[in-house]
Amino acid sequence: MNRKDLAVPITAIGILWLLDVPRRLGFVIIAEQYLALMIGLATLAGLLAAPLRGRLQLLDWIGGAAAFASWLWLAVNYEAWLLDAVNRGPEKWIPAVVAIAATIEATRRHCGMVLASLAAAFIVYGIFGTHLPGILSASDIAWRRFILYLYSDTNGIPGLVLGVGATQILGFIVFGSVLNAVGGSRILTDLAMAAMGHRRGGPAKVAIIASSLFGTLSGSTVANVMSTGVVTIPMMKRSGFPPRYAAAIEAVASNGGQIAPPVMGATAFVIAEFLQVSYASVVLAALLPAVAYYVMLYLQVDRYAAVHGLVGVDRSELPPIGPVLAKSWPLLLPLGVLMYFLFGLGYAPGKAALYSAFASYALYLVTAPRGAPRFGILVGVMRDSSATLIPVLLVCAVAGIVIGTINISGLGFGLTLALGRVAELGGVLPLLAVTALIAIVLGVGMPTTGVYVVVSVLLAPALVKAGIVPMAAHLFIFYFGLLSMLTPPVAIASYAAASLAGSDMWQTGLAGMRLAIVAYLIPFVFAFNTALLLDGTWLEIAISCLSVGASGVILAEVLAWRGAYGGGWRRLAAAAVAAFIGASTAIFGAASPAAITVAVAAVALLFALRRLAAGAGPGLRSAAP
Numbered sequence: 001m002n003r004k005d006l007a008v009p010i011t012a013i014g015i016l017w018l019l020d021v022p023r024r025l026g027f028v029i030i031a032e033q034y035l036a037l038m039i040g041l042a043t044l045a046g047l048l049a050a051p052l053r054g055r056l057q058l059l060d061w062i063g064g065a066a067a068f069a070s071w072l073w074l075a076v077n078y079e080a081w082l083l084d085a086v087n088r089g090p091e092k093w094i095p096a097v098v099a100i101a102a103t104i105e106a107t108r109r110h111c112g113m114v115l116a117s118l119a120a121a122f123i124v125y126g127i128f129g130t131h132l133p134g135i136l137s138a139s140d141i142a143w144r145r146f147i148l149y150l151y152s153d154t155n156g157i158p159g160l161v162l163g164v165g166a167t168q169i170l171g172f173i174v175f176g177s178v179l180n181a182v183g184g185s186r187i188l189t190d191l192a193m194a195a196m197g198h199r200r201g202g203p204a205k206v207a208i209i210a211s212s213l214f215g216t217l218s219g220s221t222v223a224n225v226m227s228t229g230v231v232t233i234p235m236m237k238r239s240g241f242p243p244r245y246a247a248a249i250e251a252v253a254s255n256g257g258q259i260a261p262p263v264m265g266a267t268a269f270v271i272a273e274f275l276q277v278s279y280a281s282v283v284l285a286a287l288l289p290a291v292a293y294y295v296m297l298y299l300q301v302d303r304y305a306a307v308h309g310l311v312g313v314d315r316s317e318l319p320p321i322g323p324v325l326a327k328s329w330p331l332l333l334p335l336g337v338l339m340y341f342l343f344g345l346g347y348a349p350g351k352a353a354l355y356s357a358f359a360s361y362a363l364y365l366v367t368a369p370r371g372a373p374r375f376g377i378l379v380g381v382m383r384d385s386s387a388t389l390i391p392v393l394l395v396c397a398v399a400g401i402v403i404g405t406i407n408i409s410g411l412g413f414g415l416t417l418a419l420g421r422v423a424e425l426g427g428v429l430p431l432l433a434v435t436a437l438i439a440i441v442l443g444v445g446m447p448t449t450g451v452y453v454v455v456s457v458l459l460a461p462a463l464v465k466a467g468i469v470p471m472a473a474h475l476f477i478f479y480f481g482l483l484s485m486l487t488p489p490v491a492i493a494s495y496a497a498a499s500l501a502g503s504d505m506w507q508t509g510l511a512g513m514r515l516a517i518v519a520y521l522i523p524f525v526f527a528f529n530t531a532l533l534l535d536g537t538w539l540e541i542a543i544s545c546l547s548v549g550a551s552g553v554i555l556a557e558v559l560a561w562r563g564a565y566g567g568g569w570r571r572l573a574a575a576a577v578a579a580f581i582g583a584s585t586a587i588f589g590a591a592s593p594a595a596i597t598v599a600v601a602a603v604a605l606l607f608a609l610r611r612l613a614a615g616a617g618p619g620l621r622s623a624a625p
Helices: 003-018 031-049 053-082 089-109 113-131 143-152 162-180 184-196 201-217 221-238 243-256 267-275 279-308 321-344 349-367 374-410 411-426 428-442 448-465 472-487 492-501 505-515 519-527 538-558 566-587 593-614 618-623
Strands: none
Touching: 003 031, 003 162, 003 201, 003 349, 003 374, 003 593, 031 089, 031 162, 031 505, 053 089, 053 143, 053 201, 053 374, 089 113, 089 143, 089 374, 113 243, 113 374, 113 505, 143 201, 143 374, 162 184, 162 267, 162 321, 162 374, 162 448, 184 321, 201 221, 201 505, 221 243, 221 472, 221 492, 243 279, 243 321, 243 472, 243 492, 243 505, 267 279, 267 349, 267 472, 279 349, 279 472, 279 505, 279 519, 279 538, 321 349, 374 448, 374 538, 411 428, 411 448, 428 472, 428 519, 448 472, 472 492, 472 519, 492 505, 492 566, 505 519, 519 538, 519 566, 538 566, 566 593
């Protein structure tokens, strides 16, 4: 038996839970009992799927069995312990220590040393933090109480984030695995090739479309880079893009998939739970910034291709759009089913995704050609889903450690006070800048959901206290946490793409920052102007879109071509004007006369530049915005 098959029960049990099978069969199971079982299985499978070397592998079996038994012990005794919270005997704290230690070790093997070290650091802080000075001083808590709090309390590991991972995220992972098994990723790539491959710089535009579509269903920027980049990066290099630029395009496009609705790297569900709002509210709020992100990336790629004379792929080498669209309906129909269950019937996201997975598989059975594997793909779906779920559940467990420590130690209150002083001394803008920097640093090396949970728990309360709307505060933090994937010196997504392209990592990282410039700027705008989050009147939203759009066109020109607007100081002046136009709604108010004047003037300026370029020579015309 393959060690990785030990993870299959995670998906199977999760599906049964989402379908409410235990209750229908008459079993009364508390949610925390289910979560304890799931993290126990994830820890066991995690230790065995990434084993130690040689004879040390025996330790994997011993540690995995002990960890599973410890989490199962919590599940079995949970009801009784609810009535006996005062007793903290060895029958409780010994399995707690074993379970938490094994979970952190499994996290190290699957998610890296950064996340595991973070979990260990928070535990050390929870136990010894009372000896630290000033705002960092933690409450004086007995270590047994602290460990049991993390082990069994709903504010610890078996809490909100793990609950989201074992229900909502699980459903979408199964849905994504089914789509992939029935050929969804191939169809998405073919669609992108048919739609964009023939245009100038076509391979780069294919990378943007394919990576964004795949990224909306993937929970990892790096996994997205490695999945689509193997095809798109060589294609871009062959068409004339420098290796560093090809790698940067793929990294930025893949990272954008994490901020793009409907899934947002599975973090949309966590944001909804934290804010206690509907999932639809989060998706709608994230829509316009995500559109701006991809439009800006597309414009920069298009400008670069125009200036350097990079053409698209010959149509004879591309799949025809008609047959591709005809083949894509088995993929598009389940997405329609998902939208219907989510927004039409109001189902929980995990259950809606599961029903959409069933619909996708049913369509496959009807449309698959004779001889194609039918029931065999279910085995692959279960294996792939379970393999993906292991790191997701482990990240959620670490998030529980972080949240639990912050709650019981008072660290969150201290950080809120410290950041509040920054706001009092310098205003909200310096507070946002400090928060952005901290979010990038804390986000280094962590998966999407882990980035958001850790950073939002630590930093969001200070932003909300300073007057930032909660949705804007959480999305601000989410954006900058994800930008750690693109920001040197530890730009993991850029470095992964650079390894595929054979390019210099630092040059790739710097190129990625330029391509993702809107992601560094637009959070500051929507922090002050929530119309960009669709929270405002139609006039406010329209003016905000015009301002950001005009700003993006000018910035794309400046960043893609050194000779833009004459180069030198004129180029810098154009960038400053673009930044002013984009920020005008935040400075003056979205529907203020000044903001409307700036937006109208900016659009008029762009039309004037286009007319000027139309009467110029071919070189200027090809590079005009």
